[in-house]
Amino acid sequence: MKILVSNVEVPSARLGSWNNRISVLIENDPEFFDFILSPSNSNLESNLYCQKRKWITYNPLFYRFQLEHWVARDFLTAIRDISKSAESIKIVVMDDLILCEAIAGLKDKLSCFVELIFSYHGHQLLVPESFGHKIDKIFFLTNLGYLESLAVNKVFSPEVFVVGNGVRSDLFYPLESNQKQQLKRGMGFADTDELVVWMANSRPAKGLHIFLKLVEGLAPKFPHLKFLVIGNAGKLPIDNPAVYQIGKIGHDQLPKYLQISDYYFFTSLWKEGFGLSLVEAIKCGLKVITSINGGIEEVIQDYDRVIRVKEPNKVQAWIEAFELLRKKDFEAAKPEKLKDFHNYENWELKFKSAIEA
Incomplete structure (x- = not known):
């Protein structure tokens, strides 16, 4: 079972952004992801509305509680419910390290096998040691991004894939x-x-x-x-x-x-x-x-x-x-x-x- 996690609307028609690219993927292959967790009101059967909430306070004493019970609550609740009827889950988190951290904390509490995947859309990624070891895969846009991330992290254990980026050739092409x-x-x-x-x-x-x-x-x-x-x-x-x-x-x-x-x-x-x-x-x-x-x-x-x-x-x-x-x-x-x-x-x-x- 595959779950897509996003803190912005998917599907979306935003120009020049990863969620537009993901939206095309979903349009081409609507059954690839079994569930899509995002703040979208899409009519897709796979869509589950989940909203990332703003922090109440940044006091470190309440950080973990807020993360699990407020900021990422919708996403964690949905994943818990889905996991009850699944043997294994692949969770793809789109470019949100906070949501990735929240799901990493939930990972070992679920009864099914969970593979946590982080799709990163920046260049250099610093992964906190507190949960970095619970990320199974990280997708980078370039190999240069991966190498610079490798250099700045004391410990960097996830498997890495360089997936690049893509633009539709049927829309962007030169004219005679x-x-x-x-x-x-x-x-x-x-x-x-x-x-x-x-x-x-x-x-x-x-x-x-x-x-x-x-x-x-x-x-x-x-x-x-x-x-x-x-x-x-x-x-x-x-x-x-x-x-x-x-x-x-x-x-x-x-x-x-x-x-x-x-x-x-x-x-x-x-x-x-x-x-x-x-x-x-x-x-x-x-x-x-x-x-x-x-x-x-x-x-x-x-x-x-x-x-x-x-x-x-x-x-x-x-x-x-x-x-x-x-x-x-x-x-x-x-x-x-x-x-x-x-x-x-x-x-x-x-x-x-x-x-x-």
């Missing part, structure tokens, strides 16, 4: 030149416009402040550049007619903005677990300028149309990288190669195989 120009015109841009994309939320770790400063450096030099900011909902602190704030858009709208564009800046200033939006841009054939924090280097290793920025906190480093990118004579992106680049089907196969292993 004439199709691209036609779509670009239809979206209000001129044939001579060169479109530069930045896509993330506005957290400082994503580097929007760096991107807006490099816009000020590039716009006067290259008057045909137009800069698209996707994902940021707040007002931009810049007054430049070359900047277009697209805001938050749906999964069905995003591909066309990438398909009409030419360059993608991935100005991440933290150790990325993977960089899903980076892969979405690459699969649409864009030329990329990226920092190489976290697992990014491993993600882009099979893509040639890219410039790496080793000092991402320096605006001038990004400007110089863009100028270098414009001078380089890259081979045209090959649709068949991009289709296989971190595609969803490969991820689903690795993810499901690792659970079953």
Whole structure:
């Protein structure tokens, strides 16, 4: 029996996130998980509504009691009920170490065999020794993430699988030149416009402040550049007619903005677990300028149309990288190669195989 545990809604249509990917898996194979525990009101028969509650206090004397009887109560109650009629259970916890800790504490109290699996979506993972030994498997997005986690943990006993990440090739793919120009015109841009994309939320770790400063450096030099900011909902602190704030858009709208564009800046200033939006841009054939924090280097290793920025906190480093990118004579992106680049089907196969292993 397999149980999926999530502190966010599953199924979900959230763009560029693991729960969207899991939702596609469930849609493709609704019987893979016997139960889905999440704060979702889905009509799926396998769905059991469970909500992770906020801490009342962080007093260490009450930590364990709060964790079991308040914060993770719904999930633990559901697992206890399921276990009564099961011989063995595989529990997959999606990227929530608190819920993983709570379930680890319950594991030895159940009458059936329990395999605890933690699917991690960051880069470096520090696993507390108090319950780390009760995690049977950990899934990483990159091998670099696993190796850095191995280095920072005094004891690291779980079996490890590197399952990567995946983007749907039927949504994210490059257009032929004439199709691209036609779509670009239809979206209000001129044939001579060169479109530069930045896509993330506005957290400082994503580097929007760096991107807006490099816009000020590039716009006067290259008057045909137009800069698209996707994902940021707040007002931009810049007054430049070359900047277009697209805001938050749906999964069905995003591909066309990438398909009409030419360059993608991935100005991440933290150790990325993977960089899903980076892969979405690459699969649409864009030329990329990226920092190489976290697992990014491993993600882009099979893509040639890219410039790496080793000092991402320096605006001038990004400007110089863009100028270098414009001078380089890259081979045209090959649709068949991009289709296989971190595609969803490969991820689903690795993810499901690792659970079953």
